[in-house]
Amino acid sequence: xxxxxxFLSDLALDGTTSFEESARENHAADWVAQEAGLGxxxxxxxxxxxxxxxxxxxEAAHERDVPVTPYAAxxxxxxxAVPAFKGISMDxxxxxxxxxxxxxxxxxxxxxxxxxxxxxxxxxxxxxxxPPMPSSANLSTIGGMIVNDAAGQKTVKYxxxxxxxxxxxxxxxxxxxIETGSxxxxxxxxxxxxxxxxxxxxxxxxxxxxxxxxxxxxxxxxGGRAVFNSMDDAxxxxxxxxxxxxxxxxLELIDPLAGEMANAYFDTGLPDAAMIFVxxxxxxxxxxxxxxxxxxxxxxxxxxxxxxxxxxxxxxxxARDELAFAIQQYDPDxxxxxxxxxxxxxxxxxxxIRYAKAxxxxxxxxxxxxxxxxxxxxxxxxxxxxxxxxMLEAADDLYDNIVEQAIEWGGTATGEHGIGMGKRTFLxxxxxxxxxxxxxxxxxxxxxxxxxxxxxxxxETETExxxxxxxx
Amino acid sequence: xxxxxxFLSDLALDGTTSFEESARENHAADWVAQEAGLGxxxxxxxxxxxxxxxxxxxEAAHERDVPVTPYAAxxxxxxxAVPAFKGISMDxxxxxxxxxxxxxxxxxxxxxxxxxxxxxxxxxxxxxxxPPMPSSANLSTIGGMIVNDAAGQKTVKYxxxxxxxxxxxxxxxxxxxIETGSxxxxxxxxxxxxxxxxxxxxxxxxxxxxxxxxxxxxxxxxGGRAVFNSMDDAxxxxxxxxxxxxxxxxLELIDPLAGEMANAYFDTGLPDAAMIFVxxxxxxxxxxxxxxxxxxxxxxxxxxxxxxxxxxxxxxxxARDELAFAIQQYDPDxxxxxxxxxxxxxxxxxxxIRYAKAxxxxxxxxxxxxxxxxxxxxxxxxxxxxxxxxMLEAADDLYDNIVEQAIEWGGTATGEHGIGMGKRTFLxxxxxxxxxxxxxxxxxxxxxxxxxxxxxxxxETETExxxxxxxx
Numbered sequence: 001x002x003x004x005x006x007f008l009s010d011l012a013l014d015g016t017t018s019f020e021e022s023a024r025e026n027h028a029a030d031w032v033a034q035e036a037g038l039g040x041x042x043x044x045x046x047x048x049x050x051x052x053x054x055x056x057x058x059e060a061a062h063e064r065d066v067p068v069t070p071y072a073a074x075x076x077x078x079x080x081a082v083p084a085f086k087g088i089s090m091d092x093x094x095x096x097x098x099x100x101x102x103x104x105x106x107x108x109x110x111x112x113x114x115x116x117x118x119x120x121x122x123x124x125x126x127x128x129x130x131p132p133m134p135s136s137a138n139l140s141t142i143g144g145m146i147v148n149d150a151a152g153q154k155t156v157k158y159x160x161x162x163x164x165x166x167x168x169x170x171x172x173x174x175x176x177x178i179e180t181g182s183x184x185x186x187x188x189x190x191x192x193x194x195x196x197x198x199x200x201x202x203x204x205x206x207x208x209x210x211x212x213x214x215x216x217x218x219x220x221x222x223g224g225r226a227v228f229n230s231m232d233d234a235x236x237x238x239x240x241x242x243x244x245x246x247x248x249x250x251l252e253l254i255d256p257l258a259g260e261m262a263n264a265y266f267d268t269g270l271p272d273a274a275m276i277f278v279x280x281x282x283x284x285x286x287x288x289x290x291x292x293x294x295x296x297x298x299x300x301x302x303x304x305x306x307x308x309x310x311x312x313x314x315x316x317x318x319a320r321d322e323l324a325f326a327i328q329q330y331d332p333d334x335x336x337x338x339x340x341x342x343x344x345x346x347x348x349x350x351x352x353i354r355y356a357k358a359x360x361x362x363x364x365x366x367x368x369x370x371x372x373x374x375x376x377x378x379x380x381x382x383x384x385x386x387x388x389x390x391m392l393e394a395a396d397d398l399y400d401n402i403v404e405q406a407i408e409w410g411g412t413a414t415g416e417h418g419i420g421m422g423k424r425t426f427l428x429x430x431x432x433x434x435x436x437x438x439x440x441x442x443x444x445x446x447x448x449x450x451x452x453x454x455x456x457x458x459x460e461t462e463t464e465x466x467x468x469x470x471x472x
Numbered sequence: 473x474x475x476x477x478x479f480l481s482d483l484a485l486d487g488t489t490s491f492e493e494s495a496r497e498n499h500a501a502d503w504v505a506q507e508a509g510l511g512x513x514x515x516x517x518x519x520x521x522x523x524x525x526x527x528x529x530x531e532a533a534h535e536r537d538v539p540v541t542p543y544a545a546x547x548x549x550x551x552x553a554v555p556a557f558k559g560i561s562m563d564x565x566x567x568x569x570x571x572x573x574x575x576x577x578x579x580x581x582x583x584x585x586x587x588x589x590x591x592x593x594x595x596x597x598x599x600x601x602x603p604p605m606p607s608s609a610n611l612s613t614i615g616g617m618i619v620n621d622a623a624g625q626k627t628v629k630y631x632x633x634x635x636x637x638x639x640x641x642x643x644x645x646x647x648x649x650i651e652t653g654s655x656x657x658x659x660x661x662x663x664x665x666x667x668x669x670x671x672x673x674x675x676x677x678x679x680x681x682x683x684x685x686x687x688x689x690x691x692x693x694x695g696g697r698a699v700f701n702s703m704d705d706a707x708x709x710x711x712x713x714x715x716x717x718x719x720x721x722x723l724e725l726i727d728p729l730a731g732e733m734a735n736a737y738f739d740t741g742l743p744d745a746a747m748i749f750v751x752x753x754x755x756x757x758x759x760x761x762x763x764x765x766x767x768x769x770x771x772x773x774x775x776x777x778x779x780x781x782x783x784x785x786x787x788x789x790x791a792r793d794e795l796a797f798a799i800q801q802y803d804p805d806x807x808x809x810x811x812x813x814x815x816x817x818x819x820x821x822x823x824x825i826r827y828a829k830a831x832x833x834x835x836x837x838x839x840x841x842x843x844x845x846x847x848x849x850x851x852x853x854x855x856x857x858x859x860x861x862x863m864l865e866a867a868d869d870l871y872d873n874i875v876e877q878a879i880e881w882g883g884t885a886t887g888e889h890g891i892g893m894g895k896r897t898f899l900x901x902x903x904x905x906x907x908x909x910x911x912x913x914x915x916x917x918x919x920x921x922x923x924x925x926x927x928x929x930x931x932e933t934e935t936e937x938x939x940x941x942x943x944x
Contacts, residue, residue, distance in 0.1 A: 413661050
């Protein structure tokens with residue numbers, strides 16, 4: 001069904017509204033839904049320019065039972081920003097002001113549409129940075145990072161986005177504006193609504209302002225690369241490094257296949273071997289930490305470990321940051337499907353890598369593996385021929401196998417990309433029916449009409465295609 | 473009113489139940505309620521010994537609309553564990569097993585009644601520790617720390633309790649057992665119920681098992697003490713230290729009055745001056761960090777800064793840890809009232825200290841100030857003659873003034889002790905009516921009959937003395 005959204009034209013907004021097909025189609029999908037042709041075209045797009053706009057639109061939509069799906073850069077990976085039930089796509093990218101920096105308190109106030117790199121650039125003017133920044137900093141918005149509880153390469157040392165958000169302004173489904181959290185660095189005052197909103201994928205409220213915590217830039221930064229004879233050695237070295245407590249700021253694994261794809265895309269001259277990319281942050285004594293790390297690598301038959309020049313390291317990190325594109329471009333006949341992001345306790349990380357590679361080999365599917373190894377987090381994508389039904393089915397199986405195995409080992413279906421539409425079937429398996437029931441209860445309490453990003457997070461019901469009845 | 477709790481005798485429990493007056497009176501109050509004579513005697517006390525026990529009791533109480541207030545060591549500071557509406561006090565201290573340690577994953581599974589020091593002692597066997605441990609480690613339980621989102625001296629470096637809890641088993645009001653969180657170190661799978669339960673003071677569910685994250689013990693630990701000519705210098709030095717990014721693991725301020733009280737109690741020979749106690753943790757290069765810190769102190773006219781021997785430092789930290797007792801014992805004619813725990817952004821910390829001291833002087837009240845300065849957190853207590861009505865009123869005013877001023881400066885009414893009964897009047901002022909309404913909605917969704925620790929967190933209503941109607 002479609003919704004009559006003509007009421008948007010009658011609202012007094014600072015921002016704009018469009019019913020044009022091209023604008024609507026531009027808001028049909030996120031990265032993965034785009035690839036897979038799974039977009040849903042909204043009935044209207046609105047670009048709010050203030051908290052008042054967001055409130056006005058939500059109040060009016062709420063009155064009329066019209067779904068509203070927040071949208072920003074569209075870089076989510078699980079269909080999180082797809083307007084699954086049509087209605088309004090609320091594009092937050094015009095609310096993109098840096099509002100205030102308070103360097104004495106290591107704090108920055110931003111609107112949700114600010115791009116990640118703008119936050120880091122603004123912070124850098126004060127000798128600071130935003131530690132949990134995802135690799136997609138220059139493609140993604142802070143708002144998107146918050147509502148998906150994103151994480152990044154430096155999460156192994158500094159934690160995830162949730163750990164660096166102090167306060168949020170939220171507009172609720174009915175247009176009510178509230179604040180959660182505190183500008184104090186710790187609080188135990190009342191229920192922690194801030195962390196409930198973080199990672200809720202726009203289903204409980206729309207973030208309209210965030211106070212982020214920043215960190216001083218370290219005085220010493222050095223990056224390097226280790227090359228191994230086998231994936232097994234590399235994965236075991238990751239586990240041992242984390243277990244040793246070595247102070248690394250990034251600890252990324254890249255398998256030979258991902259390395260080959262990066263070479264094809266960038267011509268960066270990576271060896272055809274399992275690699276670890278690493279970065280160290282310190283105010284002093286960085287050499288001692290690097291040597292400590294070297295002893296761990298040596299215990300795992302490292303073939304080569306070298307600290308790179310800053311220029312060479314920039315090139316390597318760029319290759320790592322843009323691996324998703326390299327995978328996309330690798331073979332014109334193959335498309336990446338099911339980009340994965342599972343996380344397990346670090347002791348299970350080598351097993352998970354072995355399992356994923358073995359299953360991919362059985363299915364005869366190319367499965368480049370990479371990601372934030374230090375967090376026990378692996379990213380992967382199955383490369384498939386979209387016209388080959390058997391291959392599609394095998395990729396589906398492979399995907400299910402890996403997620404289920406991660407959950408089985410005490411891990412999570414998604415470390416940093418959320419549930420969206422793509423992983424709803426795993427929610428109950430991971431958390432249990434009772435826990436999901438509580439989540440539904442909270443959704444019903446905050447958004448009883450289910451107008452905020454309906455069709456996400458919660459498992460499909462028998463009435464799939466109809467908006468969820470949360471009372472069930 | 474009282475509740476007929478005789479049904480408890482008919483339940484098949486591993487644990488025990490008592491209706492004896494002495495047992496009931498032992499569960500009437502927490503530390504502060506005890507001091508102030510504000511306890512409420514429950515109708516029965518039950519000591520569950522398993523998750524099944526907790527579930528059985530809650531299911532039966534839920535059916536009968538009988539309030540259940542979880543109780544552990546009774547060391548809370550805001551009446552959090554007082555059974556305000558009588559009914560059942562559920563004493564968790566018999567569920568005190570360490571269930572499993574997984575050193576490879578830096579994880580420990582514990583029951584809620586395990587004492588803090590047992591966690592640290594068990595972790596130490598594996599070269600690890602629980603970083604956010606409160607000063608009351610050997611007096612308080614892990615369960616109490618979790619549901620109040622406690623914090624400690626090392627929070628300035630490592631974060632609060634919430635940051636180190638990975639997974640919780642919870643029994644809901646109706647007896648349903650659920651799990652929240654993940655044993656993976658990061659997850660963005662579904663709503664973050666774990667952090668909603670943390671700090672909810674037993675009003676949303678009863679914690680029956682926790683997976684905590686541990687940290688490797690640092691190879692180098694050094695502590696020291698700085699002495700200042702004025703409180704102003706000391707407070708400004710704290711602010712400057714935090715702003716500089718110096719890597720301190722503890723950063724505690726002690727005012728001359730608190731120092732005097734510690735001397736009277738312990739005979740530790742502290743000077744009658746403003747002091748900072750500090751501790752550094754590092755794997756190497758600790759001397760460089762200490763020298764960096766010294767340059768900051770010098771810029772604030774430090775009178776003396778010395779690194780102490782381990783023995784002397786143990787003595788100093790013990791004096792710091794037990795300041796609450798020293799304050800209690802200081803003058804037989806005076807009682808501590810309104811122990812405070814407000815937190816502000818660090819740039820406001822010197823102002824807050826100045827404000828508190830000035831207001832105390834105006835009111836002619838002894839107000840020792842101390843606490844986790846590096847977090848912008850100040851602890852204090854007003855010493856009053858309980859028979860002096862004017863003094864009691866002045867202490868009430870002083871208390872209100874300080875909390876309101878902290879909120880005014882972007883801070884929080886409570887950094888680590890929760891709202892309980894004591895700070896309910898500040899909840900709306902801090903968060904706004906809309907936010908509190910959402911909190912009420914969540915309480916109603918999880919505990920519609922308001923049987924779990926009723927009378928806490930939410931502001932008093934016109935129907936004070938009657939259990940809260942959450943639909944309002």
